[in-house]
Amino acid sequence: VIEIFRKLLDNPGxxxxxxxxxxxxxxxxxxxxxxxxxxxxxGACVPTSGTYTVLGVATYSPLxxxxxxxxxxxxxxxxxxxxxxxxxxxxCDDIRxxxxxxxxxxxxxxxxxxxxWADGKLVNSQSGFRMTRxxxxxxxxxx
Amino acid sequence: xLTYAKIPVIICDNTALPFxxxxxxxxxxxxxxxxxxxxxxxxxxxxxxxxxxxRPGCVWxxxxxxxxxx
Numbered sequence: 001v002i003e004i005f006r007k008l009l010d011n012p013g014x015x016x017x018x019x020x021x022x023x024x025x026x027x028x029x030x031x032x033x034x035x036x037x038x039x040x041x042x043g044a045c046v047p048t049s050g051t052y053t054v055l056g057v058a059t060y061s062p063l064x065x066x067x068x069x070x071x072x073x074x075x076x077x078x079x080x081x082x083x084x085x086x087x088x089x090x091x092c093d094d095i096r097x098x099x100x101x102x103x104x105x106x107x108x109x110x111x112x113x114x115x116x117w118a119d120g121k122l123v124n125s126q127s128g129f130r131m132t133r134x135x136x137x138x139x140x141x142x143x
Numbered sequence: 144x145l146t147y148a149k150i151p152v153i154i155c156d157n158t159a160l161p162f163x164x165x166x167x168x169x170x171x172x173x174x175x176x177x178x179x180x181x182x183x184x185x186x187x188x189x190x191x192x193x194x195x196x197x198r199p200g201c202v203w204x205x206x207x208x209x210x211x212x213x
Contacts, residue, residue, distance in 0.1 A: 009206060014211065022178075058176070058184070064174070090182065
């Protein structure tokens with residue numbers, strides 16, 4: 001398993017965690033651009049066809065960044081039939097910012113958050129690591 | 144596990160730890176926001192507060208890695 005995203009929080013130089021987290025947060029967008037994931041734009045319209053996933057993670061959490069790695073590794077499984085877009089929950093100032101990323105979703109204060117649309121209809125939304133994982137497994141984005 | 148091991152659990156304000164200066168031997172944080180101020184998920188942990196309570200020579204582990212030694 002590659003650990004491109006997870007490695008952003010490696011700390012061999014014993015950097016103060018707050019500084020390390022800020023560095024990781026700043027690096028995530030460029031790493032996303034280099035991957036098969038897409039950066040989710042707040043307020044973006046949901047496509048009316050196909051499987052569309054919006055996943056928000058807290059980029060200060062290695063466990064949640066690993067989700068990105070696992071999804072990237074699984075690209076062959078989902079690349080031709082789903083679109084996976086991601087955003088940084090820790091970059092949101094308040095819950096309204098989160099809701100702008102996840103329209104029609106009952107947002108909770110639990111990370112990560114995922115919402116899945118099929119042909120433009122919201123078919124699942126979950127929060128918390130285990131439930132988010134299960135939702136992504138159900139649509140074959142994770143194995 | 145904490146109950147089994149009879150380790151006391153204190154639920155407290157993470158921005159004002161209820162411990163005197165230089166009294167804690169090890170601090171462990173995991174997947175927690177540090178030095179981000181108030182976030183929509185709640186207050187982050189000020190690293191200054193962790194450093195305040197750590198005893199000299201003692202260690203702060205973040206995400207399983209040694210992040211700071213006082």
